[in-house]
Amino acid sequence: MALASKMEIEVEAVEAMAAGAVAHKLKPQALLVSREAKPQDTVVHAGPVSVGGGGFTVIAGPCSVENPEQMLCTARWAQRYGAAILRGGAYKPRTSPYSFQGLGREGLELLAQARRLTGLPIVTEVMDSSDIDLVAEYADVIQVGARNVQNFSLLRKLGEIRKPIFMKRGLMTTIKEFLSAAEYILAGGNDQVILCERGIRTFETATRNTLDLSAVCVLKEKTHLPVVVDPSHAVGNRRYVKPLARASLAVGADGIMVEMHCDPEKALCDGDQSLTPAEFKAMMEELNAMTALRRGWLAC
Ligand code: PEP
Numbered sequence: 001m002a003l004a005s006k007m008e009i010e011v012e013a014v015e016a017m018a019a020g021a022v023a024h025k026l027k028p029q030a031l032l033v034s035r036e037a038k039p040q041d042t043v044v045h046a047g048p049v050s051v052g053g054g055g056f057t058v059i060a061g062p063c064s065v066e067n068p069e070q071m072l073c074t075a076r077w078a079q080r081y082g083a084a085i086l087r088g089g090a091y092k093p094r095t096s097p098y099s100f101q102g103l104g105r106e107g108l109e110l111l112a113q114a115r116r117l118t119g120l121p122i123v124t125e126v127m128d129s130s131d132i133d134l135v136a137e138y139a140d141v142i143q144v145g146a147r148n149v150q151n152f153s154l155l156r157k158l159g160e161i162r163k164p165i166f167m168k169r170g171l172m173t174t175i176k177e178f179l180s181a182a183e184y185i186l187a188g189g190n191d192q193v194i195l196c197e198r199g200i201r202t203f204e205t206a207t208r209n210t211l212d213l214s215a216v217c218v219l220k221e222k223t224h225l226p227v228v229v230d231p232s233h234a235v236g237n238r239r240y241v242k243p244l245a246r247a248s249l250a251v252g253a254d255g256i257m258v259e260m261h262c263d264p265e266k267a268l269c270d271g272d273q274s275l276t277p278a279e280f281k282a283m284m285e286e287l288n289a290m291t292a293l294r295r296g297w298l299a300c
């Protein structure tokens with residue numbers, strides 16, 4: 001009896017030590033983003049649209065919301081040719097403080113108008129923690145831009161809200177760091193996260209960035225979160241967007257995000273990489289033709 005009590009006390013002591021160690025490290029065994037923690041694909045619900053779980057979602061729209069004509073015209077074409085989600089930046093992370101910085105709240109209003117017109121859910125970027133509540137009032141999905149992917153205080157706050165997050169990989173972020181950044185959001189209790197490969201900075205200067213398509217394979221293996229590719233910011237040139245959109249579908253991405261503009265020559269931001277409506281239509285036709293084939297590849 002005395003022996004049994006002693007053993008019980010020892011077991012309790014070991015358990016208490018283990019609990020203390022876990023609490024001290026604040027780290028679960030397997031990352032919440034990992035397939036070990038959750039083997040099956042996460043499906044993210046963007047309004048009525050599902051992202052992940054086998055489909056291919058096309059997100060399209062201008063780099064930034066500029067004015068009512070530009071936003072509504074672009075939104076109409078995006079919807080007509082088959083985009084599932086509409087994009088547009090109201091808060092723009094620009095390299096130069098003298099470049100167009102976005103319309104802010106007025107831009108959010110125009111996005112809401114475009115959603116009413118087309119029925120498409122909207123994704124738009126938040127740059128500052130103090131704007132989260134406002135952006136969340138309008139957006140169906142909140143974007144974290146490449147430059148903010150390791151803004152940990154922003155990520156923690158986004159973990160606390162109940163809106164899907166569209167998270168861009170940083171220019172110099174490794175896959176491990178990218179997953180770790182997404183972990184901040186899941187650890188806060190928000191498991192609706194879409195990852196986006198948008199090109200990384202390499203020695204190559206022929207394109208704006210270098211599209212790391214192998215990251216899609218690695219991410220799809222390591223995490224259950226949907227993985228989307230943004231070929232527009234990766235290459236910076238509209239001529240290369242369509243072939244890389246095809247490649248994204250072929251490699252197994254859950255979708256793409258592309259920039260399109262009614263009149264790219266007049267765009268206030270990223271006109272060179274924005275597709276015209278006609279180019280967007282041609283891209284969509286090719287992607288639709290490939291979708292049936294892809295079902296066979298993904299099943300293997
Ligand atoms: C964007 O999508 O509007 C954008 C600024 O992209 P990134 O953060 O990838 O540069």
Ligand code: MN
Pocket residue numbers: 063064233259269270
């Ligand atoms: Mn852009």
